[in-house]
Amino acid sequence: MVERRTPRTRREFMKAAVAIGSASALSACTERLDGGPDVQTGSLADVPERQHAWNAFLARDDHGNAVAPRHHVVALFDLAHDGAPTQDDREQVAAALDSLNRAYEWSNEGLLVTAGYSPYYFERFDDALSDAVDLPKPKALSPFEEPELDDPDLVVHLASDHAPVVLEAEEALVGNRDAANGVEMAGSFDGVLDRRERRTGFVGAGLPAENQDVDGIPDGDPVSEESPLFMGFKSGFTKNQASEDRVTIQSGPFAEGTTQHLSKIRLRLDDWYGEQDHEARVAEMFCPAHADSGKVEGTGESLGDDSAMDDCQNPADSATEYGRVGHSQKMATDAREDGSPIILRRDFDSTDGGEAGLHFLAVHREIGDFETTRKAMNGEQYTDNPAVRQRVNNGILEYTFVRRRGNYLLPPRSKRALPEPR
Ligand code: HEM
Incomplete structure (x- = not known):
């Protein structure tokens, strides 16, 4: 007990x-x-x-x-x-x-x-x-x-x-x-x-x-x-989410539907909380420039409806200047269209199995949109800078471990019961 x-x-x-x-x-x-x-x-x-x-x-x-x-x-x-x-x-x-x-x-x-x-x-x-x-x-x-x-x-x-x-x-x-x-x-x-x-x-x-x-x-x-x-x-600011229109399938038998990726991510937050202060956490979750300017107070309530990614540098410049790049900052480059993300995040925390975790559930027009976003999160290119490793000083990768992945089609409601493929 x-x-x-x-x-x-x-x-x-x-x-x-x-x-x-x-x-x-x-x-x-x-x-x-x-x-x-x-x-x-x-x-x-x-x-x-x-x-x-x-x-x-x-x-x-x-x-x-x-x-x-x-x-x-x-x-x-x-x-x-x-x-x-x-x-x-x-x-x-x-x-x-x-x-x-x-x-x-x-x-x-x-x-x-x-x-x-x-x-x-x-x-x-x-x-x-x-x-x-x-x-x-x-x-x-x-x-x-x-x-x-x-x-x-x-x-x-x-x-x-x-x-x-x-x-x-x-x-x-x-x-x-x-x-x-x-x-x-x-x-x-x-x-x-x-x-x-x-x-x-x-x-x-x-x-x-x-x-x-x-x-x-x-x-x-x-x-x-x-x-x-x-x-x-906080996560999911209005300006940092894809709109429901952007994630909706436009044509074919499943028009008005969407696709969903569901991963299970294990969290290990010993060093996140043990070795880092608020400023360091802001640098890794958002970007080092936000940590410098004090833009993110507490949980990020001070950001209103926009995590202000325009005020972050290009991640490669952050790598050079600070030896670290932020999670959100990486996503806000290649994984955007017309200034907005291409996935709509609806993730939530979990204690399934007695472990801290996150069920990362997101919807997007194509599974490819999720894959593009995840590639941006991997930030492999920033490891050209010796201070940034694949999982260290590279956003939140040091603390998050993907355990499961699944892809799904959410048909329009009228076809949601065991649909035919066409
Ligand atoms: C433990 C896991 C995660 C946490 C706690 C987390 C948290 C956050 C936070 C706090 C932000 C900035 C605020 C906001 O824009 O809403 C953010 C932005 C974002 N995250 Fe995550 N995130 C996690 C994992 C992921 C994963 C797995 C993906 C997708 C591969 C992802 C995609 C995004 C996107 C697209 C943005 C917005 C970037 C933009 O403004 O263009 N996140 N996340």
């Missing part, structure tokens, strides 16, 4: 309940909420054709940035039989997903949900996937990683500000509950799709601080109560 430094607060309890994710955890956490949060039911008519159309339905912070839902579950499924799905399978899966949308309003207060299909799923059909979609199999994306490559058929992402909502929705989806938010489920995945794995996480002020008692985070509670992520900074 691990001795806890502080008594469990309600928020910590909710997060632990998401990670455990069983029916008993669900009843325990709804009891703690005195019967559960008061969540509005929804209507299919309110759910956009773009499954990734979340921004208009999220809360905003004081600077107008979209605020990510606080609790997340990603569930990985395989079709229960060989070969292509049948029409009956499809109708059952559609009924289950439609039921969730009727049960919870489409917002951070209710439930946001996406269903995505891997390239392995499309191999079940005689026809190849439409070439209007760029969906290669996952692979290692840097010379210094050996990730496991995820090959489930389907990935479902459930997100809400309320832990009981993601838990209840997941239980209803797999057939362990007949109703969700008091609304009867017209179907579930039971018998059609087998859940092979679940990943859980959280993002938002308070949650990382309260869950920092895990491997990968040094003693002394270094993660502040204000920080939305374990590494101590």
Whole structure:
């Protein structure tokens, strides 16, 4: 039994309940909420054709940035039989997903949900996937990683500000509950799709601080109560995200859909917090010029809605002048189009397996856009300068270890239930 430094607060309890994710955890956490949060039911008519159309339905912070839902579950499924799905399978899966949308309003207060299909799923059909979609199999994306490559058929992402909502929705989806938010489920995945794995996480002020008692985070509670992520900074400023339009597939049978990359990154933050002060962390997360100018106070609230990458030097110049380059600064060069990033990040922290981690979930028009972005993060070219090594003084690579990668197609909502490849 691990001795806890502080008594469990309600928020910590909710997060632990998401990670455990069983029916008993669900009843325990709804009891703690005195019967559960008061969540509005929804209507299919309110759910956009773009499954990734979340921004208009999220809360905003004081600077107008979209605020990510606080609790997340990603569930990985395989079709229960060989070969292509049948029409009956499809109708059952559609009924289950439609039921969730009727049960919870489409917002951070209710439930946001996406269903995505891997390239392995499309191999079940005689026809190849439409070439209007760029969906290669996952692979290692840097010379210094050996990730496991995820090959489930389907990935479902459930997100809400309320832990009981993601838990209840997941239980209803797999057939362990007949109703969700008091609304009867017209179907579930039971018998059609087998859940092979679940990943859980959280993002938002308070949650990382309260869950920092895990491997990968040094003693002394270094993660502040204000920080939305374990590494101590805000992320996802409006001006540093791709727009939902930019990430939407433009033509072909999956127009209005998008693609999603999901990696699992292990965090080892001993040196991040043990050997570095705030200024050094700003230099590595943003850029050395921001550390000099004091532009990033605390978690980065002072940045408003823009991490001001124009005020960073070219990374090669930072390497020469400071012997180090920043994470964000590297991405803001080759991986931009018209001054904006080409991926829309929706990542969240995790303590799955008792280790500090991050489920890096992002959507983009093509998987190639993610690969371009990841290449920029690798920063191999800056090692021409002897002070910058492949993983040292090179953004946050020293502290982040990619364990798994997977690629998925998020079809438009009307085709989200076991789609045909064309
Ligand atoms: C532990 C892992 C990570 C953390 C804590 C993290 C954190 C951050 C922070 C704080 C920023 C600056 C603020 C902002 O623009 O939102 C940023 C920017 C960014 N990050 Fe990460 N990041 C991580 C991993 C990644 C990965 C794996 C990718 C993709 C390969 C990525 C892509 C980006 C992009 C595209 C930007 C914006 C750059 C621009 O302004 O053009 N990040 N990240």
